[in-house]
Every structure is written in structure tokens, then in C-alpha cells.
Amino acid sequence: MYAPPSSPDAERADGSTVRIGALVPLTRPGWVEAGRHLLAGLELAVGEVNDAGGIAGRPLELVVRDTAADPQRAAAAVAELAHLGVAAVAGEYHSVVARAAAAKADALGLPFLCSSAVLDALTEEPTDWVARLAPAQxxxxxxxxxxxxxxxxxxxxxxxxxxxxxxxxxxxxxxxxxxxxxxxxxxxxxxxxxxxxxxxxxxxxxxxxxxxxxxxxxxxxxxxxxxxxxxxxxxxxxxxxxxxxxxxxxxxxxxxxxxxxxxxYLPQRLSPLGVRVEAALRARLAQAPSFVAFEGYDTVAVLADMLRSHGPDRARIAQSWSRVAVEGTRGQIRFSRVPGIGVWQWAWPPTxxxxxxxxxxxxxxxxxxxxxxxxxxxxxxx
Structure with a gap:
């Protein structure tokens, strides 16, 4: 596993934005409807972060890549996003695809917050570079x-x-x-x-x-x-x-x-934040949002909080999963080490x-x- 030193490539050359990569299945054979809901949640949260002043006054930018449910395509996208200087990667719905993305992120030293994939063995070995919001399968x-x-x-x-x-x-x-x-x-x-x-x-x-x-x-x-x-x-x-x-x-x-x-993965009753986000997602999607849309929103909420605290430094982000305490749409999000699971895990979202x-x-x-x-x-x- 490669652990790079703090790198200035976590910013654009002009320093104008902070960038997050997003892995989403948007074409077949990926589950396109799930991808659309995931992306809606990610984009809604990014918009709200920017409406509130961004990350230390700098806009948060989402750099989206379509995985099409292809593990090799996802791994290549992670490598491309790392080269583009994103601070972290987020998203993905399909478990087998997320596993390939997690392996590449771990190898490159790029934080990856997996939104929606549940396969227990998301990585072969324990890593500090990967965390997950969805519950383990x-x-x-x-x-x-x-x-x-x-x-x-x-x-x-x-x-x-x-x-x-x-x-x-x-x-x-x-x-x-x-x-x-x-x-x-x-x-x-x-x-x-x-x-x-x-x-x-x-x-x-x-x-x-x-x-x-x-x-x-x-x-x-x-x-x-x-x-x-x-x-x-x-x-x-x-x-x-x-x-x-x-x-x-x-x-x-x-x-x-x-x-x-x-x-x-929704609670019996949404919190006031969840109710507000549900209404915004419904308007964006023109239909009731799935739990996957809430996972997308919560993913950006977590990463934005970490970026405000630690800036776009990849190593500092990866070292801070254990200190996350973010109010998400479905409850307070904290990460811990769960026996048998090699990534930082929210244990557990409501089921x-x-x-x-x-x-x-x-x-x-x-x-x-x-x-x-x-x-x-x-x-x-x-």
C-alpha cells in the first residue's frame, strides 16, 4: 500500500476549487436508475455546500465518472481522478465495482468514501484509505x-x-x-x-x-x-x-x-434534515428518492466536514475517519473498525x-x- 506525502496536487493548479471524484453507474449494464439517484444526492449536497460558502471560501467541485458497472473502468477512473488532483473519491453502487475502486484508491493513497456498496470484503486487507456509509452485507x-x-x-x-x-x-x-x-x-x-x-x-x-x-x-x-x-x-x-x-x-x-x-437503509422517521433533503431530492428527481439518493447526500456531507477540518490533504483526510461525527439525513454518522471488515465503517445505518x-x-x-x-x-x- 502506497502512502504518499502531503501533496499539492489535491488542488487545481489555480487553487480555485476543491475537487471530489464521483463514481456512478450511469449507463448499462450498470443500474442506471440507482446511479441517477446516487448522483442526485451527491449533486444536491455539493450545491448546498457551495451555497454555504464552500470549503474555506473555495467552491466544491464534483468530477463525475460513469463506471457502467465495470470494475476495470472504475479502477481506471480512480487513477484518472487521482491524476486530476481530487482530494477524495466518493460514490459507487455496485459492490464488485466498488471493490475494484477501493483497491485502486488504496494502492494510490487516495481517500475513498463508498456510498452504497455493501460487500463485506470491500478490500482484501485492512486500509485507512477507504471508508463506507452503507452497512456491510x-x-x-x-x-x-x-x-x-x-x-x-x-x-x-x-x-x-x-x-x-x-x-x-x-x-x-x-x-x-x-x-x-x-x-x-x-x-x-x-x-x-x-x-x-x-x-x-x-x-x-x-x-x-x-x-x-x-x-x-x-x-x-x-x-x-x-x-x-x-x-x-x-x-x-x-x-x-x-x-x-x-x-x-x-x-x-x-x-x-x-x-x-x-x-x-432508512429510519422509521426522517429527522428534520432528512425531511428537508427528501423534499429537495424529490424535486430534483421528479419522483420519490430512494435510500441511495440519501446515501449520496450523506457522502458529500461527511467529506465536506472533513475538508473543512483538514483541507484537501489526502493523508490527513485518511487519518481522520475515526474523528468524524456528522449529522446525516439518517442519523449521526461515525466510523469505526468492525471485526471482519477491512475499511472504516458506519456501524450501522438504520435498516x-x-x-x-x-x-x-x-x-x-x-x-x-x-x-x-x-x-x-x-x-x-x-
């Missing part, structure tokens, strides 16, 4: 497993594709559910057509099917087939990775989009299991929530 998916158990599900099937992210999720679910009487059966959607997935669900007497697959396909076709199979009328479909969060899900599936529980309401697909029902008190997380079924 193990935290969120265990909460989802608690929801499944509370709802009476013990025989669970996962429709899955090859991916480090999906494999990690399957392992987390299996390890958590097995000691509690649950079983997890994997259905490889590379070899099974949607109708064959339905047959396997019947043969395995599954009571829940989790979509650990890409969106829109094959997830949309699987949901459509399952919903139309009378043998599976009582089967619960779930999507812990959050596919139903975005409007495109409802637009493609219509009435079939509802009652599919997924994870999102919910929600679904689209059958009585109105544009509304969400909170089914289960996890929050942090003075000790272990507490859960409640709603």
Missing part, C-alpha cells in the same frame, strides 16, 4: 434472515447467478438460517428457465424464493412466471438486494411488483425490510426494522 442480510424466520419461512430457495456478491449473500443466509432450522436451496438461473424455476420450487416445497439475480432480467421473467403459477400461490418472493426500490421495477411488473420484501403496498404500488410498507441501541441490534416486526 452480513449486517443487512442477517436482518433480512430474521424477517424470514419471523414470518415463518424455513424452506428458502434462492434464484442466483455467478457473482461474488450473490455468492456472499447466499453464504450469509445459509450460515445464519441453518442453526435456526432453516434450509437454503440454490437454483442456478443460467440453466433453469423461469418455468423450470417454478417446478424446482414445487419439488423442494419452498415457502420463499429470493431473487439473487440481475435486473431487469432474469428477475422480471422469474417474478412473472411465479406469480402466474397456481401451485405457488402461497410462495413469498423476496429481493434482499433491493431491486423493487426503484420505479422501473413497478413500471415493468405492474401489479406483480408488490409484496416482494427488500432491504433499504428496514419493506415492500410495495398491494393497495398502492407507489407506497411502501415497513415490515421489519433493525436499529442500534446501547448494545446489540433490536428487531421488530410491523
Amino acid at each position: 452480513s449486517h443487512g442480510w442477517r436482518s433480512y434472515a430474521d424477517f424470514l424466520l419471523g414470518a415463518g419461512h424455513r424452506r428458502i430457495a434462492v434464484a442466483t447467478e455467478p457473482s461474488v456478491y450473490w455468492a456472499s449473500g447466499t453464504r450469509i443466509l445459509r450460515d445464519y438460517l441453518a442453526p435456526r432450522g432453516g434450509t437454503v436451496v440454490e437454483l442456478d438461473v443460467r440453466t433453469l428457465a423461469p418455468t423450470a424455476v417454478c417446478d424446482e420450487l414445487v419439488n423442494n416445497r419452498a415457502t420463499a424464493l429470493l431473487l439473487l439475480t440481475g435486473f431487469p432480467e432474469p428477475a422480471v421473467s422469474i417474478v412473472t412466471s411465479v406469480r402466474r403459477d397456481q401451485r405457488l400461490a402461497e410462495l413469498m418472493i423476496g429481493a434482499p438486494a433491493g431491486q423493487p426500490e426503484f420505479a422501473e421495477w413497478a413500471a415493468l411488473l405492474g401489479d406483480d411488483s408488490v409484496a416482494i420484501p427488500f432491504l433499504r 428496514q425490510v419493506v415492500d410495495r403496498d398491494p393497495a398502492g404500488p407507489d407506497r411502501f410498507r415497513v415490515l421489519h426494522t433493525t436499529w442500534e441501541g446501547t448494545g446489540a441490534a433490536t428487531t421488530q416486526i410491523w
Whole structure:
């Protein structure tokens, strides 16, 4: 790992702005809607920072690069942004892409605050150059497993594709559910057509099917087939990775989009800051903002606070994660070292299991929530 000395290249040559790089999936095969929400949050926060006087009187500038869900493209973007003199890099939604970006940022000695990727192993080795706002996958998916158990599900099937992210999720679910009487059966959607997935669900007497697959396909076709199979009328479909969060899900599936529980990272009630930001994001996006938009806003709020305290010095920023105490849209943000996770981690953002309401697909029902008190997380079924 390279740890450079304090460098003047963290500023533009004329010193007029302080620059942050932003990694966002804005084209396919990236999840474009997620990228649009993430960018909206980042840009809203940058605008507010500049309206309040910038960083010591200097404007904050966001330098955006489209990752298109491509790890190599993301790593190249980090190298380019480092050369351009950004003080830090922010963003990214896709976990595998964020992992490549984190590795490059660590190698170059460039602070990276990851907004929305959850894969536990964001870096191979512990590093001070990377921090993360989103909860680790193990935290969120265990909460989802608690929801499944509370709802009476013990025989669970996962429709899955090859991916480090999906494999990690399957392992987390299996390890958590097995000691509690649950079983997890994997259905490889590379070899099974949607109708064959339905047959396997019947043969395995599954009571829940989790979509650990890409969106829109094959997830949309699987949901459509399952919903139309009378043998599976009582089967619960779930999507812990959050596919139903975005409007495109409802637009493609219509009435079939509802009652599919997924994870999102919002509190039961937003703070006054969160309410104000929600209204501004809604106006910017012309639709209800997802939790990803709030993650984008909070990312810039954290980095702006660090830049005000330490200037655009990369090494000083990387040394100060442990001293962050910023009021974000979803609670106070602090970073700590969490066992088994090699980056500085906000432990933990509020976590919910929600679904689209059958009585109105544009509304969400909170089914289960996890929050942090003075000790272990507490859960409640709603």
C-alpha cells in the first residue's frame, strides 16, 4: 500500500476549487436508475455546500465518472481522478465495482468514501484509505434472515447467478438460517428457465424464493412466471438486494411488483434534515428518492466536514475517519473498525425490510426494522 506525502496536487493548479471524484453507474449494464439517484444526492449536497460558502471560501467541485458497472473502468477512473488532483473519491453502487475502486484508491493513497456498496470484503486487507456509509452485507442480510424466520419461512430457495456478491449473500443466509432450522436451496438461473424455476420450487416445497439475480432480467421473467403459477400461490418472493426500490421495477411488473420484501437503509422517521433533503431530492428527481439518493447526500456531507477540518490533504483526510461525527439525513454518522471488515465503517445505518403496498404500488410498507441501541441490534416486526 502506497502512502504518499502531503501533496499539492489535491488542488487545481489555480487553487480555485476543491475537487471530489464521483463514481456512478450511469449507463448499462450498470443500474442506471440507482446511479441517477446516487448522483442526485451527491449533486444536491455539493450545491448546498457551495451555497454555504464552500470549503474555506473555495467552491466544491464534483468530477463525475460513469463506471457502467465495470470494475476495470472504475479502477481506471480512480487513477484518472487521482491524476486530476481530487482530494477524495466518493460514490459507487455496485459492490464488485466498488471493490475494484477501493483497491485502486488504496494502492494510490487516495481517500475513498463508498456510498452504497455493501460487500463485506470491500478490500482484501485492512486500509485507512477507504471508508463506507452503507452497512456491510452480513449486517443487512442477517436482518433480512430474521424477517424470514419471523414470518415463518424455513424452506428458502434462492434464484442466483455467478457473482461474488450473490455468492456472499447466499453464504450469509445459509450460515445464519441453518442453526435456526432453516434450509437454503440454490437454483442456478443460467440453466433453469423461469418455468423450470417454478417446478424446482414445487419439488423442494419452498415457502420463499429470493431473487439473487440481475435486473431487469432474469428477475422480471422469474417474478412473472411465479406469480402466474397456481401451485405457488402461497410462495413469498423476496429481493434482499433491493431491486423493487426503484420505479422501473413497478413500471415493468405492474401489479406483480408488490409484496416482494427488500432491504433499504432508512429510519422509521426522517429527522428534520432528512425531511428537508427528501423534499429537495424529490424535486430534483421528479419522483420519490430512494435510500441511495440519501446515501449520496450523506457522502458529500461527511467529506465536506472533513475538508473543512483538514483541507484537501489526502493523508490527513485518511487519518481522520475515526474523528468524524456528522449529522446525516439518517442519523449521526461515525466510523469505526468492525471485526471482519477491512475499511472504516458506519456501524450501522438504520435498516428496514419493506415492500410495495398491494393497495398502492407507489407506497411502501415497513415490515421489519433493525436499529442500534446501547448494545446489540433490536428487531421488530410491523
